[in-house]
Amino acid sequence: MPSDPIPVLEVRGTYREVGLQIGQRMKPTLQRMLSRLRDDPPEGLQWDDLLQEAQLYLAHSRSIYPQYIEELKGIAAGADLPFEEVFVEMCEELWEQAAWQKGCTDLVARGRATVDGATLIAHTNDLGPEAEQDLVILKVQAGEDPEFLGVSVGGLGYSAGFNAAGIVMSGNQVSSNDIRPGVPRLVVVRAILAARRLEEALDACLLKERASSYNNVVGDAHGEVYSMEGSATDCQPIYIVDDILAHANHYVSAPMRRFEAEPHAIGGSVIRHNRALRLLRENYGQLSPQRFQTLLADHANYPGSICKHGLESVTAFSFIVNLNERRAWIGRGRPCQTTYVEHALAPWTPPEGWAV
16 A cells, blocks of 8 residues: 555635535545544543533634634535534544654755755654555645645545645644643644745644644745644744754653653654754755655664554655645655655735735
8 A cells, every 4th residue: 555646635615615525525434434433432431522522622613713614514514424523533632642652753954954955844644554544635725725735634634734825734743731622733733734924824833722732843935944842831933953853742842841741651752853853964965855755764763763664653654845846745654665746736826915
């Protein structure tokens, strides 16, 4: 399967129409995913309790991002699934396992660090082995938002992507000890993908009503890149230094370390983070999409390496984007085995009257 390209689904229209198209096309996968969660929830959790708790998250989300709730309602209708149950899938905070059991690694380079001065973001996305078969690339034009391209599991939520305005959304799951009812982090990610400029992306990361947060790596075609290391109640923007940046699945900044939920279990993340920084430094000035394809296949600390071959999680896909050119290279499965496929977006033209 790693050599098989991830299928691409193009959708456009209103938020509701976009959701309907996704739900209709991904119906069998979405039904299987929801059945898996409903019939076999994580140990100690009951499905009825998850449904009830998710209503608090829904109330926050509807008040902040009604357009994305309409999109999710469209997905549920298109897949012939109850909306309330589909929304539980979006509330990872209620049922997701700890970040250290999964993993993701990001490597960023710009300016002097790259062969041509471009801004490049490289990402490995580590998931349970069963998720690999459900991957889909969604190319979405919703309302007047910039078109975006994002990698999704089953068409519900996004793991990494970029848009035609030159904004990237990547990053890593972190385990925080302050999760609370609020807007799910997967809904916040959807808002980042709709950003027309970097400030809008950062404001989405800083949303005060969020339930939790990923470490969101966001940047633009000007080479402005931040690792927004967040929890539910705090966030530390880490700015790119010396034209390189790396992050894995633990809190790096001193102000955020108090939010680490399981500080005894981050050894693998520490290794991947520092290994990524070493690879960036050793390849400084030579970094390109092709060089990143090689670096993402790194096996230091195998099987818990940047190219992960572990038991609980594996690298399900990897993603390299050139923000200046609005081009990405995406491969299914382990980077050491995959064939990368190129994808591109046309630059976004702002609507008439919008202040650029």
